[in-house]
Amino acid sequence: MQISPRSPRHDDAGAALGEPLPSPRPAPKFTGFRATGADEELMRLSRFFLPTLKEVPAEAKIASHQLMLRAGMIRQSSAGIYSWLPLGFRVLKKIEQIVREEQDATGFQEMLMPTIQPADLWRESGRYDDYGKEMLRITDRHNRDMLYGPTNEELITDIFRRSVHSYKDLPTLLYHIQWKFRDEVRPRFGIMRGREFLMKDSYSFDLDFESARRSYNKMFVAYLRTFARMGLKAIPMRADTGPIGGDLSHEFIVLADTGESEVFCDAALLEIDVLAETVDYEDDLEPLIERWTGPYAAVDDKHDPADFEARVPEDRRIKGRGIEVGQVFYFGSKYSKSMGASVAGANGEEVDVEMGSYGIGVSRLVGAIVEASHDDGGIIWPASVAPFDIGLLNLKAGDAACDKAAQDLYESLRIAGLDVLLDDTSERAGAKFATMDLIGLPKQVVIGPRGLKAGVVEIKDRATGKRFELSPEAALSYLTA
């Protein structure tokens, strides 16, 4: 950090006599540490771009939208289109990575398709007209019709048909994580229902229904694991197949009061610990899925009140609202037939491949998690997706003892592999606490002159609000345990 030239109004006789210039702010600390590399960079709140808001912007109606704006995670660019600021971006990346890991575990392979697609592909499938105004249509300089992809079935099918010609290459299992655009008439709820959104979509190509079913099941299980890892209870519900078409589909719904769909389910579903199961994706997953989909669960348009009351004891009936965070479809040869995606079977006959597609709303998940996990003070991040693991508050930046204790603990936590945000600002304690609660880091460590004098720092668990004091050494082992 450079000492900026002093502005004239700071000049005084002392400076004129050549005495050392008083720094306009406390001397920068830890600069040597920052030089050890980007990965080791000291995340100081005084340098971190975190434009928090005390007041709620008028347009934000639901908790997640309000909190994401207030916590400096996102900013609206135009209706339903948002920029991701550093804090929000970190969460988005964490979620994306969990999605990626669980996809990779199933054997689906990651790739990347473009956002802009040629209209001709969509004319082949017939969806260029079917999709209506939700599709953002673009004309390039050569007057060719293009579009900003709302989904990628046509594109992936085109890739597939041009390269795969034999049943021996099946199944072909691919996915990508890419920005999509659907020109919603009425975007709302911030990131939860924007026009531009980040989505993971997977596509499976199989020779027959049995094999397609296995691909579907892999995604089904991977989805439940993915959401569980983010601290969400996602409930699979049989769903309509909508404009994408097909005849086997499930929606994955996260219960939240501000959800868009009304849902009915058996409380037993909430007891299932998905991550407790050891999954081998080469096994037959059908029994596992049958267990997980056994209890009653339905969105309103599939709801059958009589069946609900017959199958679910009164004390276990959950009627609430939910957010759809993912959907899986099997749609057979809908696209392979219209677009000519066929392979030579074992007997030399041409077979239209059986397809499925599977989406997860990655950016929507950020909102869904906030919706499911917050309190009056702000966001409460599940540890797996938190933008930082720990917020380290130096209550008296500039005080030698506090600075040193904060730096030492910061370095030790970093060496232990934790992401730490150090609040080195000169805000008052109350403001610091409020900001930390707002941005919702799972653990807070408070270092202040009062505690240090007694040889302790304070640790606060954001979720429970529980606070306790430990020596710095004990705090380190507690946090790194």
Add this chain to the structure above:
RNA sequence: CGGAGCGUGGCGCAGUCUGGUUAGCGCAUCACACUGGGGGUGUGGGGGUCGGUGGUUCGAAUCCACUCGCUCCGACCA
């Protein structure tokens, strides 16, 4: 796409109906001082030309027309 509403410093709002001093308040911001463990206090300062265009008028944030943007309810949607 049907219905409703709103655009005034970075954010939240008042002022508009009933045109008329220099457009106001809270928060944020900057400086200084006091303060210092849950968004503290005081003093002083900076920042807007009222979404845009055109019109009416001696005079427009205020009235009229057009236009752009945003929001809400409904239908629709990962």
